[in-house]
Amino acid sequence: MLDSKVFANQLINWYEENKRDLPWRKTADPYRIWLSEIILQQTRVAQGLPYYERFVEEFPTIHDLANASETEVLRLWQGLGYYSRARNLHACAKMVVDSFGGKFPSEFDELLKLKGIGRYTAAAIASFAFNQPNAVVDGNVYRVLSRVFGIDDDVSTSQGPKVFELRANELLDAQRSNLYNQAIMEFGAMQCLPKSPACGVCPFMESCFAFNHNKIEVLPVKTKKTKVRKRYFTYLVFHSDAGIWLKERGKGDVWQGLYDFYLLEDTKPMGLNEVIAALYKLGLTHSIIGEESKLYEHVLTHQRIFANFVKIELDNEGARLLSTHSEMKQYTLEQIDVLPKPVLMVKYLEDQSF
Numbered sequence: 001m002l003d004s005k006v007f008a009n010q011l012i013n014w015y016e017e018n019k020r021d022l023p024w025r026k027t028a029d030p031y032r033i034w035l036s037e038i039i040l041q042q043t044r045v046a047q048g049l050p051y052y053e054r055f056v057e058e059f060p061t062i063h064d065l066a067n068a069s070e071t072e073v074l075r076l077w078q079g080l081g082y083y084s085r086a087r088n089l090h091a092c093a094k095m096v097v098d099s100f101g102g103k104f105p106s107e108f109d110e111l112l113k114l115k116g117i118g119r120y121t122a123a124a125i126a127s128f129a130f131n132q133p134n135a136v137v138d139g140n141v142y143r144v145l146s147r148v149f150g151i152d153d154d155v156s157t158s159q160g161p162k163v164f165e166l167r168a169n170e171l172l173d174a175q176r177s178n179l180y181n182q183a184i185m186e187f188g189a190m191q192c193l194p195k196s197p198a199c200g201v202c203p204f205m206e207s208c209f210a211f212n213h214n215k216i217e218v219l220p221v222k223t224k225k226t227k228v229r230k231r232y233f234t235y236l237v238f239h240s241d242a243g244i245w246l247k248e249r250g251k252g253d254v255w256q257g258l259y260d261f262y263l264l265e266d267t268k269p270m271g272l273n274e275v276i277a278a279l280y281k282l283g284l285t286h287s288i289i290g291e292e293s294k295l296y297e298h299v300l301t302h303q304r305i306f307a308n309f310v311k312i313e314l315d316n317e318g319a320r321l322l323s324t325h326s327e328m329k330q331y332t333l334e335q336i337d338v339l340p341k342p343v344l345m346v347k348y349l350e351d352q353s354f
């Protein structure tokens with residue numbers, strides 16, 4: 001079995017030779033490190049990088065971010081998905097400003113108390129910014145450790161992650177936790193990939209359990225699969241010469257705080273009958289049903305959303321009724337442009353001319 005010191009040295013050597021040049025690696029500023037870590041959760045580096053740059057430019061300090069409105073933060077986040085991350089980011093900035101005078105705490109346990117910071121992010125900030133001896137543990141780390149050391153604990157159980165966290169902290173090079181953690185993350189992202197890892201040029205090839213026992217396909221063990229729910233949306237795009245009606249999405253569902261059109265939802269695709277029934281309910285029987293869009297698909301971790309859009313033209317009376325009997329408000333295209341919106345809607349609006 002590979003000695004922990006040898007493992008750490010080989011890993012760090014590999015990192016020094018292969019690391020990507022990324023802006024958050026050139027700083028020890030906990031604000032920027034935290035920003036990059038939140039942006040990169042569930043997001044590829046290529047996708048997250050422009051968002052990181054935009055956030056740093058728009059909000060150069062944590063005070064700037066804390067003082068921004070939630071709408072501004074969500075608008076800048078638009079397109080990254082998992083919008084609760086953006087709301088938590090904003091709330092966390094406020095907590096750090098209000099409770100810590102704008103300076104992030106350096107201890108893992110203190111970081112964990114902040115909004116939106118889980119064990120992985122707390123360890124990342126503690127080690128990258130303060131070189132504290134806390135090992136990061138995420139999907140990359142499960143993969144690397146399970147394969148190199150043959151750990152077959154199931155990562156989808158409540159016990160599995162604890163086993164990995166314990167092992168990860170035993171293996172950590174505590175004097176160089178910053179480098180070590182960067183190295184293992186990069187190794188998981190670039191070398192020991194989920195499919196087709198680059199074993200032929202791997203420094204651990206000789207000692208790697210998975211490679212030598214033909215277990216690459218089965219490690220890490222994850223038995224519980226994520227259930228995906230299908231949702232069918234039909235958006236009614238109410239419009240008149242003066243603008244388009246939108247509403248802010250409330251709590252308890254995806255995209256809280258973002259703006260969208262009037263929504264009908266079902267577990268199966270809907271047709272014209274459902275649209276007419278909705279108009280009838282709203283008292284909008286004189287409105288003109290216009291063009292129906294193609295079907296747009298949007299995939300989230302637990303959901304697959306299929307959406308189509310139907311334009312509904314309102315006369316003055318219809319506009320009055322809609323504004324009186326619903327939470328919908330009318331916006332001009334210029335106003336809509338700066339509101340935070342689900343990507344589905346952005347794509348639809350790009351395809352349209354109003």
Ligand code: SF4
Binds near residue numbers: 147198202210
């Ligand atoms: S030999 Fe292959 S499976 Fe093992 S650590 Fe290297 S890349 Fe991963």
